[in-house]
Amino acid sequence: MSERLRIAVQKGGRLGTKSLELVESAGFRILRGANELLYRIENAPIDLLCVRDDDIPTFVDDGVADFGIVGRNVLEERGAGELTEVMPLGFGRCTLKIAAPAGWPYRGVQSLQGARIATTYPRTLARFLERNGVEAEIVTMRGAVEVAPRLKLAQVICDLVSTGATLEANGLVAVDTVMNSEAVLIRGASKINAALAHVAASVVQRFRGVAASQGSKYVMMNAPRSALPEISRILPGAGAPTVTPLAGNDDAVAVHAVCQESVFWETLEKLRGAGASAILVLPIEKMM
Ligand code: PRT
Numbered sequence: 690m691s692e693r694l695r696i697a698v699q700k701g702g703r704l705g706t707k708s709l710e711l712v713e714s715a716g717f718r719i720l721r722g723a724n725e726l727l728y729r730i731e732n733a734p735i736d737l738l739c740v741r742d743d744d745i746p747t748f749v750d751d752g753v754a755d756f757g758i759v760g761r762n763v764l765e766e767r768g769a770g771e772l773t774e775v776m777p778l779g780f781g782r783c784t785l786k787i788a789a790p791a792g793w794p795y796r797g798v799q800s801l802q803g804a805r806i807a808t809t810y811p812r813t814l815a816r817f818l819e820r821n822g823v824e825a826e827i828v829t830m831r832g833a834v835e836v837a838p839r840l841k842l843a844q845v846i847c848d849l850v851s852t853g854a855t856l857e858a859n860g861l862v863a864v865d866t867v868m869n870s871e872a873v874l875i876r877g878a879s880k881i882n883a884a885l886a887h888v889a890a891s892v893v894q895r896f897r898g899v900a901a902s903q904g905s906k907y908v909m910m911n912a913p914r915s916a917l918p919e920i921s922r923i924l925p926g927a928g929a930p931t932v933t934p935l936a937g938n939d940d941a942v943a944v945h946a947v948c949q950e951s952v953f954w955e956t957l958e959k960l961r962g963a964g965a966s967a968i969l970v971l972p973i974e975k976m977m
């Protein structure tokens with residue numbers, strides 16, 4: 690068993706930078722030495738193993754790494770086995786979609802019966818088709834799935850979509866969703882060295898804190914006491930707000946709340962409409 694906790698992260702790619710940012714936001718200082726495969730954490734007994742995303746589940750499963758950060762789509766395609774998703778991390782969001790050439794007659798999953806579907810996610814797609822009682826031919830490709838319909842390799846594709854620009858550039862339209870994905874923290878069945886158990890617990894707790902604080906906002910305002918029920922109703926994803934009296938004014942209170950969802954301008958306008966004034970929306974750096 691290793692003396693240091695190991696977390697496998699993608700080297701480069703779409704998740705690499707964000708994964709390192711998460712680690713740093715959690716207060717772990719990364720020492721970027723000459724070894725690009727292994728980064729040491731300066732202030733905790735943790736090493737980051739920087740590898741291809743496809744290898745991360747295997748490393749975690751084999752106990753070479755204690756945790757991994759990988760797209761849920763990669764985990765799903767592999768078949769989770771003994772691996773578990775500890776928590777979603779809130780970045781690398783994308784959707785595995787079925788897409789067809791514009792004008793292709795799609796009327797629900799049954800339209801895929803007998804079709805040829807190109808994908809880099811054959812197992813996930815097969816499970817989706819099976820769940821829906823559809824039989825189709827799966828053409829497995831290593832990449833560039835979006836060109837398959839033009840090359841007549843397949844009629845339809847199943848691929849990850851984030852902005853939708855790739856589909857649009859290839860004259861394809863998303864017609865169905867197979868799964869939603871984002872970066873997730875994964876853990877295997879292997880035991881963590883007892884001496885490192887507290888480090889593992891702290892990684893999980895701090896990552897949870899960072900993931901939760903992203904998108905959360907601290908909202909403060911003044912309001913007439915009578916407007917409190919209406920204001921509580923408007924605040925998105927807030928628990929019970931903290932209410933404190935304002936000096937020298939018996940009818941007015943200060944309201945403080947942590948909102949777990951985005952606070953849009955529309956929300957502020959509604960709060961104003963309900964009688965709130967001096968509304969402040971602040972970012973939250975850490976939450977525990
Ligand atoms: O080299 P390595 O094997 O490590 O990396 P990789 O090339 O296999 O993976 P990489 O870095 O491309 O993606 C890593 C993870 O990012 C994926 O497993 C997903 O969980 C996540 N992710 C988020 C995406 C996308 N968004 C995404 N848009 N992965 C791929 N794409 C591709 C998609 O396949 C399509 O080709 O981007 C294109 C579509 O993008 P839009 O923006 O045009 O819709």
Ligand code: ZN
Pocket residue numbers: 741742743
């Ligand atoms: Zn890969």
